[in-house]
Amino acid sequence: MMDWWFNGPLSPQGELTWGLPLGWIALALGIGFLILFLTSRRQGEGRLVELVCSALALSTVIWGIADPIWFEADGRTEPGRTVVLVDGSRSMGVEKERGTRALRVLQDIGGDRDVYTFGEGLKAGPPQDWTGSGTDIGEALDAVADRYLGQTLRSIVLITDGIDRGGLRANLAGENDTVVPALPGPLTVVQVGETISGIDNAVSDIQTGGFAFLRTPFPLTALVEGAPESELAVTLRREGRLVDTQRVTLDASGQGNVRFEVTPNAVGRFVWEISVPDAVDDAVPGNNSHAVVVRVVRDRTRVLQVCGSPSYDQKFLRLFLKDDPSVDLVSFFILRTHEDFASGWYPDELSLIAFPYERLFTEQLETFDVVIFQNFDFKPYFERDPNGLLRNMVSFVRSGGALVMIGGDRSFDLGEYAGTPIEGVLPVKLGVKGELANEKPFRPVLADGGNQHPVTRIAGTIEDSEAAWARLPNLDGMNRNRGLAEGAAALLTHPELTSEGEPMPVLAVREIGEGRTMALMSDASWRWSFSEAATGRGNQAYLRFWKGALRWLVADPDDRRVVVQPSAENVLLGQELRVTTTIRDAGFNPVEGVRYSGVVEAPDGSRTMVEGITDTSGIGVSLIQPTVQGAHRVRVTSDDQGAAETVFSVVTRDPELAEVSADGEFLARLAAAYGSRGAFRGPGESIDPLIDPTAVRVIDEQRSVSLASMPILALIFGLFGGFAWWTRRRHGGL
């Protein structure tokens, strides 16, 4: 009954605490007694009794406000816990059986146990995947000792393959006695994974310069490993295609270096993979190849300028091309035709050489980025297999090359290109009937969209560009055409002439296959340079036009309308990578709000989705964290704008994967280090964990009793408050 008055039993070992800060309690006391002082009677009988009773009643109120709590702590003992440590590192995932067996062991142990995963710190619970990057068994055991400090454990079970990256394995392998972590319970070490013996051929590392220049040899140097003093055939592949094979003799330590020198013939990012064959019983076939991505950039644009007749137009274009340090120019000008043979000059007086057309348009064609046919008629010179040579040009364009055809009396229909394979890639349709050229001077006008296209954007702003085109001098005439070919765009048109109801294209461009073509239907663009210079404005319009044209024509993969780029060609395992998607319109202006999606495909076939919406800069960024070594291919698609792809490689030799043979010897040594409190269980053995039956743990219990709501407080308040009120009334107080 007494306990009820005090809200329950109160132990003398308890401790009184206050819910309200002491300062607030003092303030409440002060205010209370001030009120008491101000309201008490100054004279009359029973004044002292009334004052004491009122003070006691007031004290109960302040006691309640102060929120007193009676706090009692106590403990009880229970049997010790069983702790299971499971290795969650990547080496546990290389063989399916290894991870499966670890989970099965965990299941077999059963009962009430605390499970932790180690491999990248200690985490509660069983492993969700095998992605830990650093196995440190010593650290895991220390963490258990810390976590259960003051307790004894019934059993500690360690499930691992023993590929320890901390110092414990190395220390236990040494001559000196090694201090192992003090544990609060007996340790049972369970090995999962087999100890693999035999030779392991491997490509350990590849060194490159990180990037390479187009058509310039660069080295790839690989460190390979295998049986000491054996010979290995090392192969190099580019994008899966065999490039070269070299044989290397390994040294006494089983290592050797091999150097490949390759000459890239295309711009972009490419996967280079070096591999060695599997040895008989190769310990780890997965490390027999190593891929890196090398970005190939263009140091100079290689241009072939073929001109059928030297002219002012050819002169000014050559001056521009020769003066541009980013251009490697090869020119061939037809200085004499069959008609000139009768002019009476002896061949040995001349400095002319034969036009090597066969070599240029067969074996050497792929060495060029841009081919310019400037007023060039092929028929008199392509004596052997002219259609075959023109078809080579078409293949050249479709596979990424660029072709420019410039007008004149030997070009387009006047050069009899109608019906040839070349016509199929030109931006304009040939086969004009009647007058093939119009010789009336004219000033071309910008077509719709021409003011934004990089070829015709010859000033900083659209307005300045339009003004520049409007003031450029007239052209002397043009080759007529039958309008735009399919997929082509006109950038400049004739102010009066039409074809198929549309203004006749004077300058047109076309993307075809991987390449691009441009048709300039006049042979007087030189006037944009020279006549403009007469006004004192220099020749910037001409230079910007041709610079813009060359830049657009060679269109490197990173300069296309839809581009996807990794933040690095080669990344470390686990390193976060930014994949940037850039989307531009036909005028190369950024396009905002375009939804794109794509996939990152890892070498093991796993896929990671990327998607996003472009911002005001036409850019969308996705973050990915590759977990597999090797070449990854990224493909991004936008329904409206097109698609793009790129590659990157995860190149770090993952220490968790460099060695995958389970180390039973170390695990046995670890168990032995604990003497009778350690046991080793090899693969296939019964787990039967060591148990300490005396292990106990203390369970702390805490109890708190609120003294603010004790019923006895109401009783005290009622008694003393009532008596004070009664005394006051009896003696005449109000």
Add this chain to the structure above:
Amino acid sequence: MRPDNWTRRQILGAISAGLVLPSAALGFGADSRFHVAEIDLGRGSLHRPQAWKRMLHEIIQATSIEANPISVRVDPKDPALFEHPFAVLVGDDALPPLEDEAIHQLRRYLSYGGFLLIDDASGTGTGAFAKSARDLVRRVFPTRPLSPLPGDHALYRSFFLLDRPVGRTRGTGVIEGVQLGPTAPLMFCPCDLSGALDRGADGRNTIPLAGGESQRREAVKLSINLGLYALTSNYKHDIAHVVELMREGRIE
């Protein structure tokens, strides 16, 4: 395919095709074809249109160049100078000093792709004309003096392989030039090239040459080379040509 190899059927086919084939243009606009502008400085400068027409006719006959055989006279201050990328200045006496405006325009003309041949009609390369021409060049390019072109200069192999310059005279035996980057847009010929080319209204040579017609033939070759060089600049120094000519033993 040569006409003498044609069969009767092919010749008939070609004739019938010629009847229906559309007409072809010979270049677009006469102004875009290669031609000559004579710079007129009045006293001291000469006007020899027939010499340059002869040069242009020879170029048309010997080369693939589409030329317009005309010679126009241009004041160096006239912006129309920029309509004519190939200009000549011929004289036999001291030239009058040019105004700064003309000097600026000549500098701009040559810097942006024009070509100027100064021909000393005195044939000495050291007389009053040569002196005043050198003064003129010094004002146009104060930091780039005239200097002799080396024997392997592209001018001497732009079409014909030439050993030395020859005109009406042999002058100093060398052509001098002002080099701007890889090209020489201004050349000084001391050997009266236009004198060797000049003809009267009847088509006959105006001036007999000491070396006879073989000397005139060399002068014609030099004039063709000048035209080719003006259009192709250092094309004949491109590695493909040098290697091939060396392989054939035509240059060393």
